Amino acid sequence: MELEDRRQLPLFSIGTVQKLTGLSARQIRYYEEHDLIHPARTAGKQRQFSFADVERLMLIRQWLDEGHNMAGVKRNFAEQERKQKTARTMPKQDVSDAEVYKWLERELIDRQGYGEFQGDLSRFYRNR
Known part of the structure; x- marks a missing residue:
């Protein structure tokens, strides 16, 4: 199993994520409502978060602490995604x-x- 696949494994309950991030359950659900995170669901409909989800929540918290609003957070993620797509499509160049x-x-x-x-x-x- 690749490292990125392991980062995406849903392992943590919302209570564990609260302890890891310092966010309340309400804040976490709010960010999910705004499509900033997409946790997996168990058969019983409980949220299960991956390492990637926890990292993303911590990044959201950091940006909000820096004074960004929700629109700014969404713009930051859109910019990150755009840069990642550009990096994947750019051919590697040898530097002289x-x-x-x-x-x-x-x-x-x-x-x-x-x-x-x-x-x-x-x-x-x-x-x-």
Whole structure:
């Protein structure tokens, strides 16, 4: 079984999800009403949440805490989905050594050597 398939397995009851996310059952049902999450249902109609559902709920909570409204949350998810579709359809490109060198030079000069890299390598690019 693939990792993504395992993330989608419905494992958690709504009570467990409440403890994991800090959300109330009412909030979780509200987000389901707004089509932000889609938990599986048991034969008895109880909600069963996956790891992916829990992650999505935590992301919703984070965005709301940052001041987004429900429309903003929906836009954020639509943007994420659009980016994922674009990434899947874009062919992988090999990057030349010259392009990597230029990128590295820009990063080091723009950030004065601080950022993705340890130490100050920008001295190698300033005197060119």
